[in-house]
Amino acid sequence: MSVTMNKKIALFTDLHLGIHQNSLFWHGVALKWTDWFVSELEKKNIKDIIFMGDFFDHRDEVAVNTLHVGYQVLSKLKEYNIIMIPGNHDSFYRDHAEINSLNIVQGWSNIQLLNKTSQLMLGTKLATFVPWGGDVNKVPKSDYVFGHLEINTFRLHGTKVCDKGIEPTSVLNLSPRVYSGHFHLRDKREYQNSYINYVGNPFEMNFGDINNQKGVYILDLNNDTEEFITNDISPKHCKIFASEVANTDVKKYKQSIANNIVKLIVDIKISADAIDKIQKNIILYKPALCTVEFLLNINDIDMLKDISADMSGVNIENSITQFVNNLEIKEKKELISECLGYYNNIK
Numbered sequence: 001m002s003v004t005m006n007k008k009i010a011l012f013t014d015l016h017l018g019i020h021q022n023s024l025f026w027h028g029v030a031l032k033w034t035d036w037f038v039s040e041l042e043k044k045n046i047k048d049i050i051f052m053g054d055f056f057d058h059r060d061e062v063a064v065n066t067l068h069v070g071y072q073v074l075s076k077l078k079e080y081n082i083i084m085i086p087g088n089h090d091s092f093y094r095d096h097a098e099i100n101s102l103n104i105v106q107g108w109s110n111i112q113l114l115n116k117t118s119q120l121m122l123g124t125k126l127a128t129f130v131p132w133g134g135d136v137n138k139v140p141k142s143d144y145v146f147g148h149l150e151i152n153t154f155r156l157h158g159t160k161v162c163d164k165g166i167e168p169t170s171v172l173n174l175s176p177r178v179y180s181g182h183f184h185l186r187d188k189r190e191y192q193n194s195y196i197n198y199v200g201n202p203f204e205m206n207f208g209d210i211n212n213q214k215g216v217y218i219l220d221l222n223n224d225t226e227e228f229i230t231n232d233i234s235p236k237h238c239k240i241f242a243s244e245v246a247n248t249d250v251k252k253y254k255q256s257i258a259n260n261i262v263k264l265i266v267d268i269k270i271s272a273d274a275i276d277k278i279q280k281n282i283i284l285y286k287p288a289l290c291t292v293e294f295l296l297n298i299n300d301i302d303m304l305k306d307i308s309a310d311m312s313g314v315n316i317e318n319s320i321t322q323f324v325n326n327l328e329i330k331e332k333k334e335l336i337s338e339c340l341g342y343y344n345n346i347k
Contacts, residue, residue, distance in 0.1 A: 007123070010041055011217040013052035013148070013181030014201040016089065017073070018066035021325055021332060025289065026205075027069045029234055033203050034076045036233045037216060041080065044218065049080050052181035052199065053087025053132060053148030056101050060092070067104075074105065082111045083120070085131035087148040087181055096133035097148075125221050128174055132182075136166070136174060143224075145175040148182045154198060155185050157208040168196060177224065185212045197226075203234030207263060210237050235288045236260045242278060243268045250281045257285040267295040291326050 019026050041047075055070065056062050062070075084105065086097035093099060098115050105111045117134035119142060120127055128139055130147030150165035162183070168191070171178050176194035185208075186200030203214050215231040238256040242264060250257070262282055266275060275292065282290055317340060324336045 007220060007222040008044065008046050009048045009050055009122070009219045009221065010037075010046050011050050011052065011146070011179055011199055011219055012037070012202050013199050014054040014087065014184055015051075015073070016054055016057040016201065016205060017070050018057040018063060019205055022063040022066050024065075027065065029203060030069060031072060031076075033231065033234050034073045036231065037202070038076055040216070040229055046218065047080055049077065049082045050146050050179075050219075051082060051084045052146055052179065053085050054089040054181060055084070055087070057089055059089050059101075062101050070104075074108070074111070078108075078110055080110060083114065083129065083146075084111060085114050085129050085134075085146070085148060088132040091132050093133075097131040123221055136170065139174055141173070142175045143177065145171065145178040145180075147171075147178070147180045149178075149180040150182055151180065151196060154183055154187055154189075154196075156183055157185060171196060179217070179219075184209060186214070203231055204237050204261075207237045207239065210239070238262045238287075239265055240278075240282065241265045241267050242270055242275070245278055245281075246270060246274060250278065250285070253282075254285050257282055257287045259286065259288050261289045262287040262291075264290070264292045265295055266292060269296065293326075 015030060017027070017030055041049075056066065058066075084102055086100040086102050088094070088097075090100045090102050091097040092101075100115065102113055103115075105113055114129045115131060117131070117136065117139060118129045119139065120129065122144070125144060126140075126142040127144040127146060128142040130136055130145060130149060132148045134147065149171060150162055151171060152162055152165045152167055154162050154165075156162050168189075172191060172194050178194075178196040180196065180198050183198050184201040184205065186198060188195060188197040197217075199217055200212065200214060201209070202216060204210070204212075213228075213230055214234065215229045218227040218229065220226070236256075238253065238260050240250060240253055240257075240262060245253075246268060256262075264275070264278060264282065279290065279292065320339045321336050324332050324339065327335075329335065
């Protein structure tokens, strides 16, 4: 099958609508990013887009407000020709993508959804599209691969490396030019006359994304070159350690704090009043969000010194839910359910 596309195509992946428990804040980040994306495409007169999986964040259900935001995002892109493949977060089954949340776009005149490994002609170039779990064993070699792939030796996040995926050589047997979603850290590796490029998520979504520049790629099919456009409008994540600011002002972090997501890391023994003071100083510089994480055992910090605490008005269920939601984990709903279950059994 041949698809009419211009010489330049925009590539992005891993939007993860619905992250952080369908947070309204993160819905806003996604919509603002989409407006920025459209403005960049207009500047370069680009009308074609390839999306490489994980449009939604939750594989088992999509909240109504998140579904609405998904509709808004795609409506903003209605003037563009889009090829989409499902990622693992879009797919109901863990090993293939035939049943997925992106099936709702079937029938949109500007969107082509590929639920199985497929090959299309993009102008004069043959491209292989590999959704989550797609078969890569019996596919003729092509000019490009666009996939949602789990490739060994690439970083999952932070310092953790994938060791249970497919070998780089297996993917490079399909094409010398491979672009993929799935892992959020932007990472390009060049081999002899070939490369694998993890495009990365379009904006930072948690503290594991720190120091990994986000944005979108523009692929020029005419000369097989790429251009990376830096996303400079979405909030970034910033860690501030109490040991560095306990006896000073946080002013040196002013630029990192403003409109960004800040976590105060309590890594020294310090009073509750001192923690509160640092937080207030951070808030003066208007972060988008600000949370606290304790590296020390909470019992090592004299949080209640000289304080007469009345806990009678504390809603334990809400406190458990808020605490878990602030953790950097994916299965928050399951953990909240288990914790509330334990609490209700002992109260």
